[in-house]
Amino acid sequence: MKLTVRIFRRRLIFKLPAATSRGLYHEHLAHYVLLRRKDAPEIFGIGECSPLPGLSCDFFVDYETILAEQSHRLEETSRLDKESLRPYPSMLFGLETALRHLEQGSLKLWDSPFSRGERGLAINGLIWMGDFGFLREQIEAKLGQGFSCLKLKIGALDFNREIALLASIRRRFSVDKIILRVDANGAFTPREALDKLKRLTELQLHSIEQPIRAGQWAEMARLVSQSPLPIALDEELIGLHTPAAKKEMLERIRPDFLVLKPTLHGGFSGVEEWTDLAQQLGLGWWATSALESNLGLNAVAQWSAAHADEKPQGLGTGGLYINNLACPLVVRGERLWFDLAGPTPVETDLAE
Numbered sequence: 001m002k003l004t005v006r007i008f009r010r011r012l013i014f015k016l017p018a019a020t021s022r023g024l025y026h027e028h029l030a031h032y033v034l035l036r037r038k039d040a041p042e043i044f045g046i047g048e049c050s051p052l053p054g055l056s057c058d059f060f061v062d063y064e065t066i067l068a069e070q071s072h073r074l075e076e077t078s079r080l081d082k083e084s085l086r087p088y089p090s091m092l093f094g095l096e097t098a099l100r101h102l103e104q105g106s107l108k109l110w111d112s113p114f115s116r117g118e119r120g121l122a123i124n125g126l127i128w129m130g131d132f133g134f135l136r137e138q139i140e141a142k143l144g145q146g147f148s149c150l151k152l153k154i155g156a157l158d159f160n161r162e163i164a165l166l167a168s169i170r171r172r173f174s175v176d177k178i179i180l181r182v183d184a185n186g187a188f189t190p191r192e193a194l195d196k197l198k199r200l201t202e203l204q205l206h207s208i209e210q211p212i213r214a215g216q217w218a219e220m221a222r223l224v225s226q227s228p229l230p231i232a233l234d235e236e237l238i239g240l241h242t243p244a245a246k247k248e249m250l251e252r253i254r255p256d257f258l259v260l261k262p263t264l265h266g267g268f269s270g271v272e273e274w275t276d277l278a279q280q281l282g283l284g285w286w287a288t289s290a291l292e293s294n295l296g297l298n299a300v301a302q303w304s305a306a307h308a309d310e311k312p313q314g315l316g317t318g319g320l321y322i323n324n325l326a327c328p329l330v331v332r333g334e335r336l337w338f339d340l341a342g343p344t345p346v347e348t349d350l351a352e
Helices: 063-077 089-104 132-145 159-172 190-201 217-226 243-253 267-281 294-307
Strands: 003-020 023-037 040-049 125-127 149-153 179-183 207-209 231-233 257-260 284-287 329-332 335-338
Touching: 003 063, 023 063, 023 089, 040 089, 040 294, 063 089, 089 267, 089 294, 125 132, 132 149, 132 159, 149 159, 159 179, 159 190, 190 217, 217 231, 217 243, 243 267, 257 267, 267 284, 267 294, 284 294, 294 329, 294 335
Parallel strands: 125 149, 149 179, 179 207, 207 231, 231 257, 257 284
Antiparallel strands: 003 023, 023 040, 329 335
C-alpha cells in the first residue's frame, strides 16, 4: 500500500489563557499529518502532532524538519518505524493515529461500546489554575453539570487557601458522592511534601499527581513509601523511551498510579508499554489528553475506551479553542460520547 503524506500547520487559539505549571498558554501550534492511499486517494487518515512547549521532550526548533523526514520515510516504505520515533512521542502519536484512521476508514479507531455510540466514557471535571474566585466558579459549574470526579490543580496559590477550598467541597459532598483528585505539577519541595500530603489526606482525596518535580527518583520513592495519600506520576514519565528505562523508574519509585498521555509518553505503542508494566507491578492508571485539538482528543478517547477500566479519564478538554476542528465528540453530564452522526475533519479543515 503506497502512501502520500502532507503536513499542515494550525495555530489553535485558546478561548481563555490556559494556566498550567509551565505558565500561561495563549495558543498551541498543531501539526496535522494527512495520509492518502496512492491507489485510492479518497481513502485518507489524519493524525495530530502537538508538542507542548516547556513540557514535551520533543518540542524543539527543528521539529518540522524531523516530522517531515519521518513522514517521508513513511511515504517511501509504507511502514512506521516506531523504534526511530521513540524520542519523538508527539510525532509517533500523530502518525499512529493517521495510520489507524486510514486503516479503519473512520474516526472509530478501536471497536468498543464508546465507538459504537452505546456508552459514554466517564471523565473527570478539570479545574484550571487561577485565583480563588475563578477556582470556586469552575467548581460550581462542574458540580452543576453533574461531575462526580473533580481534578484540581494545586500549588499555585497559598496552600492554606487551597486546603480551605478543598475542605469546602468535602463538607458538602462525602467521598462516596464526589471523588477529588489533585495535581501539584511538582510544586512541593521534598522537604515540605510529606507534611502537605498528610494535611491533604484528611480531606479523603483519591490521589495526588506529581507532588515534587520529576527526576528526583530517590526523593519520590521515599515519599511514595511514607505518604498516606496515593501518588500518581505524570511528568516523571516524560523522556523515558525504552521499556528498560520505564521499568527501572517504576521499580525504583513504585507509585500507586500512572497518568498516561500518548502525546507526551510515547504514542499509543509507548503508553501500552506503560500499561503492560503497570499490570506486572500491580499499579493503577488512567489516560489524559494533553491540550490536543478535538482530533487528538478523539484518538485518546477511542484508545482509552478500548483499554481502560471504568475509572474516570482526563478527557474533558475538547472545548478549549475558538478554532477547534469539528469532531464527533460531545460531553453530556460527566461522560464523553462519540456521536456516530457527528462531523469528520477533512483536508480543507486542517490549514490555518
